[in-house]
Amino acid sequence: MTILKVGVAGAGVFGNYHAQKAAASAQTELVGVYDLDLQRADRVAAQFGAKGFDSFEAFLAACDAIVIAVPATWHEKLARQAIEAHCHVLVEKPLALNGKAARDLADEAAARGRILQVGHQERFVARAMGVLAIEETPLLIESVRAGPPAPDNRAGDVSVIWDLMIHDLDLAAMMMGNEFTGVMASGKRVHSDHIDEASAQFTYASGGVARLRASRAAEARERTMHVVYPSGEISIDFLTRQLKNTTPYDVRVDIAAELPDPLGAADRGFYAACLGLARSPVPAHGTVGAVAMAEAAEAAILTKLDA
Template sequence: MTRLRAGVLGAGAFGRIHARKYAEDTRVHFVGVYDPDDERADQLADTHGAESFGALDALLKEIDVLTIASPPSFHAANARAALLAGKHVLVEKPLATDAALGAELVAIAAANKCVLACGHQERLVFDAMGLFSAPERPTRIESVREGPWTGRSADVSVTLDLMVHDLDLALKLMGRSADRVSATAHAEHGKAADQIVATLGFGDAEAVFTSSRIAADRKRTMRAVYPSGEIRIDFLARSFENTTSFPLNAAFAETRIGADPLGANVSIFIDAVLGVAPRPVVNGEEALAVLKLALDVDRASGLPSHS
């Protein structure tokens, strides 16, 4: 079997993980990486016996699939270049930082028959739990996703950096778009929000999201209230409490997908490119819906989405 040729744009923390996942997959030949920081790109390439490219165009000529793990402000331009070159693309979240640019990516991918996927891999955690098969819709969701300042993804708001995960999960759980959005936010390191609390309405249901990248400690939790009970999830402890009758998998963290959702997301992206899976975990259209909602949250807060 001819192996897919894969590349990674961005040699930071997430780029290194994606490179390792490609290098470990027997269906893939990891060709190399491009990063404006030559030293960082060289180190990552050397780790996997791959090539460090001096420009994105040079990398695109040698690959079939590309992970984009650059700062979020560059996601759209880099994905556009790759899709126009006929490459299948997995973009780390968010899909873009502008709704029109995100919509353009979806259109180009469809026109060129390319797979366009996004890195909202928290969906796979819920899938491993069995939560998406619940026979009820939540009446209320409360989520907290916060941690100390790292400087990573500081070019965009904490909404586009962290809250996008919970927005995606809420859209999937609620099964509909939000019809009411309000938010309050605080900026400390730039113009965009570093801390934000958003309240969203989904018909008769409500969701409250808290995200911060200037908190004292890391916290990743969600409480989902259903007519028959509630589920409290601790993403860091990889555990949950369940008072509903839903037959959820308490050992989800021990499953292949639950143990490594990012790796599973990359694997399913490859499946979709090879035609083994009908679609990636989160496709371009779904990622665009999350992006639009995140931008609505920032607008409601009165702060910009870009620093």
Template sequence: MPRKQIITPSRIVNTAVVGVGRLGRFHAQKHAACPAANLVGVFDADGARAESVAKETGCHAYTDLDKLIADVEAVDVAVPTSLHHQVGLQVLEAKRHLLMEKPIASSSAEARELVNLANKKGLILQVGHIERFNPGVTALRGIDVHPSFVEAHRLAMYNPRGADVSVIHDLMIHDLDVLLHWMGHEIERVDAYGVPLLTKAVDICNAHIRFKGNKVANLTASRISMKKMRKFRMFQEDAYISVDFEKRRAEIYKRVPPGTPKALPIPGADDHDLRVLIKRTRAKKNEDALQREVDAFVAAVANDTPPLVGGMEATVALELADEIARQANESS
């Protein structure tokens, strides 16, 4: 699968952030730090919060959302998921480019409406699937990743933030986006199970997904665990690839011919000539996935190029999440 790359922005883009709660505040900080962005203003239903973030980031706090949208070229929306569709339509109808926090919308029908409107008006619609910008993932660009078996675990301690949706739409959707990116969209069967424990929605879920070509993925997501884990393990005929999203690194164990420099034997393997070449990647100290995400959006707007994570990709991930959630709800 060809990899999209970030192209250096050709000009400065006037931007805004709508919704500056805990996550939106970080978005505003990244816009303020982006060399190709001019953060004009922020908006929040809580005026005092907007004033605080505006002061911190050196922009204006707007009390009129329509006025803020009119004053910029691109809008970053970080409101609660239930408002994504409403605010997204408002931005796109005003012919402004849109970066929407994940998930793209509350339902696939709402998501498709946003995608169709963006296409109709010729606008950039990028979705904030931040793991695509994780150094552990970006380190694999240029490497042939074509897994036939995937095992993923995303575990977190309980946090009321995000509890308005199920763990599938809050956490597992990150892994679904990455999974579809690497395994494609030809899904043959989905089996999912889940239970609600601390909220009315599903808090822990396991999904078994079978793809065309006898490719399989097992995903587990929990927001009621005692420790954090975000690992994605992939197996293919010539390699084992592990991505640790938490530690922002990847490990690649690639099968190579005997005699390959720096290759190591595998003790106990049936094939005594089997050798593997091990590559480990580590994130640089200041590598910031959210900054990369914002920079990529601004670059796409400035250069009129496709976003790295487009609206249609996010919609397919949401549709899969919806099916997993449906089955998980029925099993609980």
């Protein structure tokens, strides 16, 4: 059996998670961990008998495929370099910080015959719950994703739109369609130089509306979704696992047995795609819509804040 040589870019918490998955898989060999801080790279790599790198070029030369788990502002640059070096790439969300860059990356990967997958693990959750199997186009989607500030300022290099709302933007794009017809948004800076609280409303040619709210400055965690279909409504509280469903479709909230590890499922899907055994479960072209929505929402808010 062909073994995929995998490297992980980023020696933080998520880099460590991805390194564990690559080291444990029978399909892969974890060959190295890259980080600007070689000591950090060595510490993560040494747990699995792999090598630490602080040269991205040398790291790419050792790998067939890489996982990018670095701050979002570096996603586009590192993904582009990896694709040009003929590596397959799994990049944590978001793919890029503007729609054009996201489309260009997806096109470049396709042109070179490389897998480019994005780490939208929430898709695996929504699919296991049965939400993505519903064939009706929603009339309304309302999502809230909020929590207190991260103690280590995680993802503090970008706004809450790219940090948290991007999950719900991706689900809305899948359920409503990638092409929105209008956006209204508001937000504010609270504890960082970026937008820490944001609300956005998107309209679609179908007449549907998506209203999304995200905060990393809330006093308590909140994670809910309410979807209105022609046939009924679904309301989900992901924290309390409460579900109200008046549609004729089967929707579940207890998916622990079916999907105990969404990140692991995403990584396994990536390995299989790289080895030609399956299609990528989250191909890059299918994530450009969420990037375009995030870009539009942020631009609308910054226009007001910086006026």
